[in-house]
Each structure stands twice: as C-alpha cells, then as structure tokens.
Amino acid sequence: EVQLVESGGGFIQSGGSLRLSCAASGFTVSNNYMTWVRQAPGKGLEWVSIIYNTGTTYYADSVRGRFTVSRDNSNNTVYLQMNSLRGEDTAVYFCARDMILRGVIIRGFDSWGQGTLVTVSS
Amino acid sequence: SYEVTQPPSLSVSPGQTANITCSGDTLGDKYICWYQQKPGQSPVLVIFQDNKRPSGIPERFSGSNSGNTATLTISGTQAVDEADYYCQTWDSSTASYVFGTGTKVTVL
Numbered sequence: 001e002v003q004l005v006e007s008g009g010g011f012i013q014s015g016g017s018l019r020l021s022c023a024a025s026g027f028t029v030s031n032n033y034m035t036w037v038r039q040a041p042g043k044g045l046e047w048v049s050i051i052y053n054t055g056t057t058y059y060a061d062s063v064r065g066r067f068t069v070s071r072d073n074s075n076n077t078v079y080l081q082m083n084s085l086r087g088e089d090t091a092v093y094f095c096a097r098d099m100i101l102r103g104v105i106i107r108g109f110d111s112w113g114q115g116t117l118v119t120v121s122s
Numbered sequence: 123s124y125e126v127t128q129p130p131s132l133s134v135s136p137g138q139t140a141n142i143t144c145s146g147d148t149l150g151d152k153y154i155c156w157y158q159q160k161p162g163q164s165p166v167l168v169i170f171q172d173n174k175r176p177s178g179i180p181e182r183f184s185g186s187n188s189g190n191t192a193t194l195t196i197s198g199t200q201a202v203d204e205a206d207y208y209c210q211t212w213d214s215s216t217a218s219y220v221f222g223t224g225t226k227v228t229v230l
Contacts, residue, residue, distance in 0.1 A: 107212035108155030
C-alpha cells in the first residue's frame, strides 16, 4: 500500500527555518517525481516544489531561493528545507507523488500525505 | 506565470448534473487533472489527462478540455460529492504545476 507521512511542521518565528519530512512506503521515491503542495488556511492549493527521479528540482517563484527540496534514498524520504520563513508561508504542507501510467509521467498527483501545518509568526 | 481560474462556488440539487469549469489561455493544449478535497482531508485525484478516471473513482465523474476551458462533470450528483474541486495543469514553459482557484460545490 502506498503511503506518505509528513512531519516536521510547527510554530516558527518569521525569518526562521524549518525542515519538513515526507516518509514514503509502498514505493521508491527515487523512481518517482515527488512534489510539495501547500494550502494556506481557508485558501486553495499552491504548488511549491518538485524533485524528479533524476534529482532535478524546480520551485514556485514564491519560494525559489528560500526553499530546497531533497531526498534520502536510503530512508525513502523526501525533505523540504524552508529558510527565511515569512507569514505568507503559513500553510498545511502536503507531499504528493506524480502519477506514472505505463511508464508515462502524468503530471498529476495520485497519492498524497495527510499534511503538516507550518505556522509562521510575523 | 500561467494562471487558471474557476468559479468560487456552485450549487446543485441531488441527482442533477454539476459542471465545474476551469479557464486558461489555450488550456485545451494542456492536460488537466481534477481533485476533490473534503474539509480536513487531503486532495483526491478524480480525473487525469482531461477525461480519465483513476481506479476507484465513480463513473459519474467525467471530464473534457477544449479551447480555453476544461470541465469536470458530475452526473447524478450525490450528497457525498459536496467538496472543493481543483483543476491542475503543468506549464511546460516554466516546468511548474498550476492549480486552479478552486470551486466549492454545495449539494442541496
């Protein structure tokens, strides 16, 4: 069974740093595209970052230069290092897996974690 | 950056058809996914590649995409379908994923 479990959220002062973790089971993260999506309280979904199976990474304009996505293949875990946090970064952060169908990357997310809440005090 | 917009809300009577739209410049040239999100829960993929349903998604969910508009159709809407719905696409020019603004569907 595919499962994603996020952790590491919490309350942090503006300007601080936090590292989120996404532990995967039932599949291998290094063979997949893994993404982070966030949702501010009462707001919509916002794509944050992705790490490809090749290790290539991409970021939303709103976080580029402050956030870094990485993975630990031995622990089958994806991370999001968040620096220089701002009030507008307050959100539930989800990790998700990009769907693969018959070897094709679908560019849509078929498995999601439960999310972890990050609250940045400004 | 690429943007896609959705109507904020939609009301539908039980048993009727709900059409949720998603608009963006030449959206029909891109693939669209749709997600259902209930309060306090993670999103669930209900449509991918414009009109395909993942395993376990009821047949009453269908999709289309042409021109500047993609549509998620819920036929014979049920009370359990009350949720927020988001469209999503991938912008190849920036290698970024884009979510629509979301539509709250109320069944009453």
